[in-house]
Amino acid sequence: MINSISDTISAIATPIGNGGVSIIRISGDKSFEIINKMFSTKNLEAGRIYHGWINENNEKIDDVIVLPFKAPNSYTGEDVIEIQCHGGIHITNKILNLTIQNGARYAEKGEYTKRAFLNHKMDLSQAEAVLDLIHARSEKFAVTSAKNLFGKLSIEVGKIRQEIMDLLSKIIAAVDFPEDVKEPEYSYIEETIEQIIEKINYILSFSKSSNVFRQGIKIVLAGRPNVGKSSLFNALLNLERAIVTDIAGTTRDVIQETLDIDGIAATIIDTAGIRDDENVNKVEAIGIDYSKKYVQEADVVLFLYDLKDGYTKEDEEIFESIKDKTYIKAATKCDLTANRASDAICISLKTGENLDILKEKIKKSVISQNLTEVEFITNQRQQKALEETKNSLINALIAAQNKEIQDLISIDIKSALMFISEVSGEVITDDILNNIFDNFCIGK
Numbered sequence: 461m462i463n464s465i466s467d468t469i470s471a472i473a474t475p476i477g478n479g480g481v482s483i484i485r486i487s488g489d490k491s492f493e494i495i496n497k498m499f500s501t502k503n504l505e506a507g508r509i510y511h512g513w514i515n516e517n518n519e520k521i522d523d524v525i526v527l528p529f530k531a532p533n534s535y536t537g538e539d540v541i542e543i544q545c546h547g548g549i550h551i552t553n554k555i556l557n558l559t560i561q562n563g564a565r566y567a568e569k570g571e572y573t574k575r576a577f578l579n580h581k582m583d584l585s586q587a588e589a590v591l592d593l594i595h596a597r598s599e600k601f602a603v604t605s606a607k608n609l610f611g612k613l614s615i616e617v618g619k620i621r622q623e624i625m626d627l628l629s630k631i632i633a634a635v636d637f638p639e640d641v642k643e644p645e646y647s648y649i650e651e652t653i654e655q656i657i658e659k660i661n662y663i664l665s666f667s668k669s670s671n672v673f674r675q676g677i678k679i680v681l682a683g684r685p686n687v688g689k690s691s692l693f694n695a696l697l698n699l700e701r702a703i704v705t706d707i708a709g710t711t712r713d714v715i716q717e718t719l720d721i722d723g724i725a726a727t728i729i730d731t732a733g734i735r736d737d738e739n740v741n742k743v744e745a746i747g748i749d750y751s752k753k754y755v756q757e758a759d760v761v762l763f764l765y766d767l768k769d770g771y772t773k774e775d776e777e778i779f780e781s782i783k784d785k786t787y788i789k790a791a792t793k794c795d796l797t798a799n800r801a802s803d804a805i806c807i808s809l810k811t812g813e814n815l816d817i818l819k820e821k822i823k824k825s826v827i828s829q830n831l832t833e834v835e836f837i838t839n840q841r842q843q844k845a846l847e848e849t850k851n852s853l854i855n856a857l858i859a860a861q862n863k864e865i866q867d868l869i870s871i872d873i874k875s876a877l878m879f880i881s882e883v884s885g886e887v888i889t890d891d892i893l894n895n896i897f898d899n900f901c902i903g904k
């Protein structure tokens with residue numbers, strides 16, 4: 461839960477750790493009063509940059525740069541003080557604690573951006589774009605989130621909202637003042653609604669790609685023990701991440717790492733080899749259950765079998781369970797045998813043979829999951845609000861086609877207006893709001 465907006469809050473805005481510079485940000489009415497108690501220069505003016513000392517009981521703690529901002533010209537729309545100190549966990553925490561001792565309280569997750577929203581510095585889709593930008597797992601997603609931050613989605617949704625509002629006004633005016641205002645033609649209402657629905661559909665057409673961008677793609681390695689899953693996992697990451705041995709059943713836990721493949725975050729997941737025999741102990745058995753679960757949730761399965769052993773009955777069984785998914789089939793250890801497969805890429809993790817071809821194939825399968833260039837990135841909350849807007853408009857359209865009285869049609873258009881307003885946050889409940897900002901990190 462987020463506390464009162466009237467308090468003055470403080471937090472470290474940079475990642476915790478040792479770096480060149482850390483930033484502590486204070487926001488609220490008491491910001492200037494607080495810095496006055498701690499800083500060597502007094503009575504700061506907004507819009508200037510100050511260099512000086514942070515003091516505690518007349519003792520110098522750090523040499524810092526201070527940037528004061530006066531409401532409403534700041535990120536949060538409140539009085540803000542940014543303190544740039546030397547990076548380092550101890551010094552940064554010390555200065556943060558001094559701001560608290562002098563009257564601020566620790567900020568909660570997303571509280572700065574929540575204040576920016578409540579003070580009308582940004583609308584909700586922009587606030588969510590900040591969240592996306594922070595958590596962006598690939599470059600492409602970061603670039604598109606930044607566009608949303610500059611208002612791309614809000615502008616389009618704002619236009620649609622205005623069109624719904626105009627239509628509603630025309631209908632209501634005629635309902636309320638039948639002597640003075642002529643009611644709009646039914647054909648006009650139908651055409652207008654159809655056009656609006658088309659615009660919503662256009663934004664929604666990017667939903668699937670948006671979700672792929674947001675969540676990334678899961679690529680799961682699957683196959684019998686010892687076929688070379690962990691060896692391939694390491695080769696794809698260019699890293700000795702997973703343990704590789706000639707003992708069947710080496711990997712027990714699920715290991716995952718994320719790669720940026722053509723701007724899309726691809727999480728490669730190594731799993732325990734799937735087998736069903738008396739040598740399987742309790743730990744491996746749990747690992748095998750995980751493998752099966754991850755395979756089912758995968759966007760792409762990399763199915764491996766050992767070319768030296770040939771395609772066994774067990775391989776066939778595992779393949780049966782994935783064949784309805786998007787899969788790539790590869791036969792490993794081609795350096796050890798003259799056997800070749802007709803329906804799989806033959807690779808060797810020892811010599812690197814055909815790994816390029818496999819990588820290319822993985823890249824293609826990732827790109828094919830991401831069907832279009834994404835013009836509007838939306839999250840599931842926004843998609844739901846847009847779907848509800850559309851459903852209300854469809855009801856209004858059907859009512860108009862049936863030549864229902866316009867007073868009745870206006871009810872559905874009103875609810876469409878409510879739903880579209882949720883996207884930018886004109887109409888929003890506290891629950892939704894807290895849910896959104898709870899996903900932020902502290903200091904943003």
Ligand SMILES: Nc1nc2c(ncn2[C@@H]2O[C@H](COP(=O)(O)OP(=O)(O)OP(=O)(O)O)[C@@H](O)[C@H]2O)c(=O)[nH]1
Binds near residue numbers: 690692704807
């Ligand atoms: N010669 C050769 N050996 C390989 C190749 N791929 C893997 N190996 C060897 O096969 C053994 C098993 O490899 P892993 O990568 O651990 O196999 P895994 O599928 O992860 O096995 P589990 O974790 O037990 O399911 C290791 O000794 C690897 O060095 C290959 O292409 N050629």
Ligand SMILES: [Mg+2]
Binds near residue numbers: 710731732733
């Ligand atoms: Mg393994």
